[in-house]
Amino acid sequence: MTCYLSLLICKKYGVELSDMTTRISEKAAETPGTTAELEHGDVLSIRDLLYGLMLPSGNDASVALAESLGKVIQRHRRK
Numbered sequence: 001m002t003c004y005l006s007l008l009i010c011k012k013y014g015v016e017l018s019d020m021t022t023r024i025s026e027k028a029a030e031t032p033g034t035t036a037e038l039e040h041g042d043v044l045s046i047r048d049l050l051y052g053l054m055l056p057s058g059n060d061a062s063v064a065l066a067e068s069l070g071k072v073i074q075r076h077r078r079k
Contacts, residue, residue: 002062003053009069010046013076017047022068024060033059 010017021043029040036058038044044052046068052061 002065003050006046006050006053006065006069009072013072015046015069015072017050018045020046020068020072022046022049022064024064025067028060028063028067031060031063035059036061038064 009015010020024038024040024042024044026040029038029042034057036049036052036056038052038058038060044064046065049061049065049068052058053065
């Protein structure tokens with residue numbers, strides 16, 4: 001569901017998967033459960049996070065996507 005919603009948000013707001021990058025937060029890096037082994041301070045594209053989310057079922061990638069794309073939604077709502 002996180003992958004699907006991330007793709008919908010990117011399409012709706014014109015976010016290019018390879019162009020938008022995000023820095024991994026401490027919260028995302030410390031997320032328990034299955035992991036893509038992201039580390040605090042890493043910088044990844046949305047595309048890379050989607051792979052991290054889908055292939056190893058990375059909970060850390062899921063949190064990073066939510067944080068990053070949540071900011072996209074907030075920016076567009078303020079306009």
